[in-house]
Amino acid sequence: MRQDKILLAHGSGGTMMRDLIEDVFMSGFDDEILSRMEDAAALDVPPGRISMSTDTYVVNPVFFPGGDIGRLAICGTVNDVATAGATPLYLSVGFILEEGFPVADLRRILETMRDSAAEAGVQIVTGDTKVVEKGHADGIFINTAGIGVIREGVSLSSGSCVPGDKVLLSGTLGDHGIAVVSIREGLTFDTDIETDAAPLNHLINATLDAAPNARCFRDPTRGGLASTLNELAGASAVSITVEEDLVPVRPQVRGASEMLGYDVFQVANEGKMVSIVPADEADAALEAMRNAPYGADAAIIGEVAEGPAGKVYVKTGFGSKRIMDMLVGEQLPRIC
Numbered sequence: 001m002r003q004d005k006i007l008l009a010h011g012s013g014g015t016m017m018r019d020l021i022e023d024v025f026m027s028g029f030d031d032e033i034l035s036r037m038e039d040a041a042a043l044d045v046p047p048g049r050i051s052m053s054t055d056t057y058v059v060n061p062v063f064f065p066g067g068d069i070g071r072l073a074i075c076g077t078v079n080d081v082a083t084a085g086a087t088p089l090y091l092s093v094g095f096i097l098e099e100g101f102p103v104a105d106l107r108r109i110l111e112t113m114r115d116s117a118a119e120a121g122v123q124i125v126t127g128d129t130k131v132v133e134k135g136h137a138d139g140i141f142i143n144t145a146g147i148g149v150i151r152e153g154v155s156l157s158s159g160s161c162v163p164g165d166k167v168l169l170s171g172t173l174g175d176h177g178i179a180v181v182s183i184r185e186g187l188t189f190d191t192d193i194e195t196d197a198a199p200l201n202h203l204i205n206a207t208l209d210a211a212p213n214a215r216c217f218r219d220p221t222r223g224g225l226a227s228t229l230n231e232l233a234g235a236s237a238v239s240i241t242v243e244e245d246l247v248p249v250r251p252q253v254r255g256a257s258e259m260l261g262y263d264v265f266q267v268a269n270e271g272k273m274v275s276i277v278p279a280d281e282a283d284a285a286l287e288a289m290r291n292a293p294y295g296a297d298a299a300i301i302g303e304v305a306e307g308p309a310g311k312v313y314v315k316t317g318f319g320s321k322r323i324m325d326m327l328v329g330e331q332l333p334r335i336c
Helices: 015-029 069-082 103-120 175-185 201-210 224-236 251-260 279-291
Strands: 050-057 086-098 123-132 140-150 166-169 216-218 239-243 274-277 299-305 312-315 321-323
Touching (some): 015 103, 069 103, 069 140, 069 201, 086 103, 103 123, 103 140, 166 279, 201 279, 224 239, 274 279
Parallel strands (some): 239 312
Antiparallel strands (some): 086 140, 166 299, 312 321
């Protein structure tokens, strides 16, 4: 492809669009099924129930410490599919490109997506590209959809939490949100803060091996841990109490959150997983998380109790208790 920037003609359906698809997308992803360039991919799917999820990624800036919008798109959908207890298999990708977007940046994003998909063990099998006029997008938007096969005998639900269950978190909070806002606001830290974006399907699989009666998994993305726990408490008509001192947070992230006026429990994450498990399986689940990729900082952070239904509390290090509210409005716009 001779052009170094995306032109409107690259979305026209003609020869320039063909050049974009063949020279940039096909060479970037290099997948056998995708290379057939059919309108629909014909896929082999093992027997069992299917998990399917879709999401659209609009982060600004598209490159940030430790990752980019491409890694977010792959990992986010892989993780959503995996929360049902499924093995993710196939992904579709859809791109909305703004006129003038650098082709070199697009190639860089595609390389990240290819590597992230390989790490997760999924195939990118179909896709679509549209080009919009300059000023009608933040450079690039990406939509991904994924499907996977749910493990036999597994039935996870956000409405299945019961009193006595333990709350597990797979690692430190707030890394992604603060990494993105640090670039946006020009912040510097003594130690680099990078996005936590990561595929967690292997971690979930290991946790299910250790805790086969796990109630549910949820990734605390937009709205952070606070929104996730409030949704689980509401769906199960229970309350949840979190021990503040047990929640892993990097000192730099905590300091940046306090400086910017953010509640770290509400800051977005892209490579963390919340799991609710029976108390008698909690220790085994924790060990499995800590031994899995991206789970070294996992912790048991709280417990499920009876009502008041839908309430989430934080028990502070001083012994007091406060409500953990859901995020209202936008704390970090264009974050994922």
